[in-house]
Amino acid sequence: MVVLSLDLTRFADSQLMKKKKFLVILVLIQTISCKNEPLTISLALPHQPIDKIDRRIFLDLSTKFKNQLYNHPYNPPLTIPIGLLQTEIILKVTKKIFSKVYLEKPSNQFKTTLTPKLIKFEISRPEETGLNYYECRIQYMVLMQNLDDIKNSSFSVYTRIAKPSGYQRSVLSKLISSCTRKVASKLEISILSYYGRK
Amino acid sequence: MAENKLYVILSVVIFITGCAGNPNYEKAIANPKIDSNPIRIVLLKKTAMGIFNNDSNFVINCLSKKFNSGNNIVVIDEMMFRNDMFPFFEADEATKNIEPSITILNDERFIKRIKQADVDYLIWLSEKTDYSDKVGAMSCSLGLYGGGCFGYTAQEDETRVEAEVWSVSKKLVFNRDSVTTKGKSQLLAFVIPIPIPSDSQSKSCELLHTSILKTLLIN
Numbered sequence: 001m002v003v004l005s006l007d008l009t010r011f012a013d014s015q016l017m018k019k020k021k022f023l024v025i026l027v028l029i030q031t032i033s034c035k036n037e038p039l040t041i042s043l044a045l046p047h048q049p050i051d052k053i054d055r056r057i058f059l060d061l062s063t064k065f066k067n068q069l070y071n072h073p074y075n076p077p078l079t080i081p082i083g084l085l086q087t088e089i090i091l092k093v094t095k096k097i098f099s100k101v102y103l104e105k106p107s108n109q110f111k112t113t114l115t116p117k118l119i120k121f122e123i124s125r126p127e128e129t130g131l132n133y134y135e136c137r138i139q140y141m142v143l144m145q146n147l148d149d150i151k152n153s154s155f156s157v158y159t160r161i162a163k164p165s166g167y168q169r170s171v172l173s174k175l176i177s178s179c180t181r182k183v184a185s186k187l188e189i190s191i192l193s194y195y196g197r198k
Numbered sequence: 199m200a201e202n203k204l205y206v207i208l209s210v211v212i213f214i215t216g217c218a219g220n221p222n223y224e225k226a227i228a229n230p231k232i233d234s235n236p237i238r239i240v241l242l243k244k245t246a247m248g249i250f251n252n253d254s255n256f257v258i259n260c261l262s263k264k265f266n267s268g269n270n271i272v273v274i275d276e277m278m279f280r281n282d283m284f285p286f287f288e289a290d291e292a293t294k295n296i297e298p299s300i301t302i303l304n305d306e307r308f309i310k311r312i313k314q315a316d317v318d319y320l321i322w323l324s325e326k327t328d329y330s331d332k333v334g335a336m337s338c339s340l341g342l343y344g345g346g347c348f349g350y351t352a353q354e355d356e357t358r359v360e361a362e363v364w365s366v367s368k369k370l371v372f373n374r375d376s377v378t379t380k381g382k383s384q385l386l387a388f389v390i391p392i393p394i395p396s397d398s399q400s401k402s403c404e405l406l407h408t409s410i411l412k413t414l415l416i417n
Contacts, residue, residue: 185286
């Protein structure tokens with residue numbers, strides 16, 4: 001058993017009280033500034049040189065997909081521009097795989113199309129789940145269309161990070177960065193499995 | 199008198215050499231056979247399953263140092279390896295962080311990558327430390343004229359480390375090693391607190407190093 005007792009009675013001295021107040025204000029400023037630390041999400045993906053698939057593809061990104069926001073009533077509230085993240089990720093992956101990626105349909109007859117759809121995006125805190133870690137769950141559905149057939153591929157991603165002793169902002173950055181890396185991984189494998197064998 | 203001394207020295211020499219065990223084996227562990235191509239391994243932290251939940255990288259760091267200090271084994275950095283294998287070696291499951299299974303060694307695309315990276319063995323590591331209740335008591339006080347701590351506390355712990363060795367060329371799990379060690383961390387305070395950390399993790403690392411080395415040398 002550890003007993004920790006501090007002799008606070010001597011702090012009654014007025015000079016010391018002033019110093020104590022100053023210290024409290026300093027800690028408060030530090031806390032506020034740390035809590036407002038911006039959410040930095042890394043979208044850096046390992047770039048392995050691969051033989052590109054010699055194919056032109058139309059990436060069908062809806063306005064909703066590109067502008068989607070995730071709001072979570074954190075204290076302070078958390079808003080993640082998920083649309084921006086997923087657009088960047090899918091562009092990176094498709095440009096890595098295909099020789100040419102169109103964002104506008106080149107012609108009505110053009111049939112090699114890839115349409116992603118976000119099904120679920122969920123961030124959970126330890127306070128909400130009773131577990132000892134932060135969790136991220138993402139689910140996507142990707143419609144892959146070729147000249148002669150269509151495939152609907154669906155995948156889920158899960159990441160968890162142990163609860164740190166410090167502020168939650170940095171752990172959220174790490175969690176979302178890790179989750180987006182896994183999305184990129186699964187997306188690349190799905191696309192390669194479908195178009196790579198055609 | 200001189201004759202007596204000679205007998206004593208001879209007895210000591212015979213005793214030491216007699217207890218040395220298999221000299222060739224000991225030599226092999228200390229100085230593994232030097233091939234023109236070193237054995238290339240990756241030490242991977244197993245994040246899957248809840249039983250091994252230590253966030254510490256102590257055993258991985260300790261084993262990396264030990265393997266790298268020998269001249270026949272090269273340890274490839276885990277993050278570098280995972281980046282090289284991307285997108286084929288990410289933890290994958292909707293509800294848990296499940297690491298890839300041995301069947302990934304049958305995936306042609308993955309094998310192509312791993313051959314480029316020239317990796318011989320993948321070693322999965324997981325560790326867990328359980329702590330018992332603290333015993334003893336300590337009291338600290340702080341005043342205007344100074345302060346200090348007095349007392350003694352101790353806590354026993356048990357570290358369990360598991361290693362699973364995958365052979366890339368043979369596409370199979372070679373060996374599963376498990377090591378359990380006990381230790382005690384202590385805090386002694388006489389004005390200034392003096393912490394004495396537990397050595398259970400370093401003992402685990404030492405035992406596991408020898409065990410993995412045996413596996414790699416035998417195969």
